[in-house]
Amino acid sequence: GAVVSQHPSWVICKSGTSVKIECRSLDFQATTMFWYRQFPKQSLMLMATSNEGSKATYEQGVEKDKFLINHASLTLSTLTVTSAHPEDSSFYICSALGRGEKLFFGSGTQLSVL
Amino acid sequence: DAKTTQPPSMDCAEGRAANLPCNHSTISGNEYVYWYRQIHSQGPQYIIHGLKNNETNEMASLIITEDRKSSTLILPHATLRDTAVYYCIVRAGGGADGLTFGKGTHLIIQP
Numbered sequence: 624g625a626v627v628s629q630h631p632s633w634v635i636c637k638s639g640t641s642v643k644i645e646c647r648s649l650d651f652q653a654t655t656m657f658w659y660r661q662f663p664k665q666s667l668m669l670m671a672t673s674n675e676g677s678k679a680t681y682e683q684g685v686e687k688d689k690f691l692i693n694h695a696s697l698t699l700s701t702l703t704v705t706s707a708h709p710e711d712s713s714f715y716i717c718s719a720l721g722r723g724e725k726l727f728f729g730s731g732t733q734l735s736v737l
Numbered sequence: 738d739a740k741t742t743q744p745p746s747m748d749c750a751e752g753r754a755a756n757l758p759c760n761h762s763t764i765s766g767n768e769y770v771y772w773y774r775q776i777h778s779q780g781p782q783y784i785i786h787g788l789k790n791n792e793t794n795e796m797a798s799l800i801i802t803e804d805r806k807s808s809t810l811i812l813p814h815a816t817l818r819d820t821a822v823y824y825c826i827v828r829a830g831g832g833a834d835g836l837t838f839g840k841g842t843h844l845i846i847q848p
Contacts, residue, residue, distance in 0.1 A: 629780070657835040666824075667781070667838040716780045718835070724769075724828075726836055728780035 625651050625721040629729025636707055637737055644702045644732045646717030652697035653719035657726070658690070661714040673700045707736045740764070741825045746843040755812040757842050759825030762806040768829050770801060771836065772810045774821040774844075781824065781838075784810065788830070820846045 679692035
């Protein structure tokens with residue numbers, strides 16, 4: 624099956640620093656990738672849709688200047704949390720649209736901001 | 738808002754069939770029913786999807802009612818590793834939209 628690799632699995636950073644999360648589709652090309660955020664005991668919330676070669680589309684309430692998304696190739700999308708604060712601590716998950724209209728998900732990144 | 742309704746939690750004995758219901762009474766003609774599951778602290782895993790016919794794969798079976806207003810995911814022989822949150826999601830076919838997750842059903846397999 625299709626594999627989506629997400630890195631890092633977890634990261635701890637100081638408040639005010641920036642953190643980059645990578646999402647790669649390993650065995651298929653993904654023109655569209657999605658970024659989700661999940662707080663403890665809650666469901667996944669779509670943050671943004673990332674299309675290769677164009678600007679990301681952000682969901683209402685998600686700050687585009689804070690969550691920078693780059694989808695520079697058909698196999699890689701990155702999410703950068705800029706000037707992270709403790710309230711940004713969350714589980715971030717990427718997904719890629721593969722064949723058969725299925726979405727395949729990465730394993731997630733647990734971000735803890737101190 | 739999620740367009741599906743699922744019970745918040747269910748228990749099932751190990752080795753028995755787990756039947757997870759989902760209501761999607763406002764589903765449109767071009768919307769598929771998808772099932773994903775999420776084991777704690779991992780990304781969601783695709784299980785199965787269908788439009789109107791029943792579907793079966795190596796993981797599960799999906800039974801969709803004739804009016805398409807509800808469906809049931811069946812795990813034929815549940816194991817402890819099937820303990821997870823199961824999400825039933827409707828999504829238009831042919832589109833490039835992301836999935837909208839509801840609260841899902843927390844399935845607990847009891848030894």
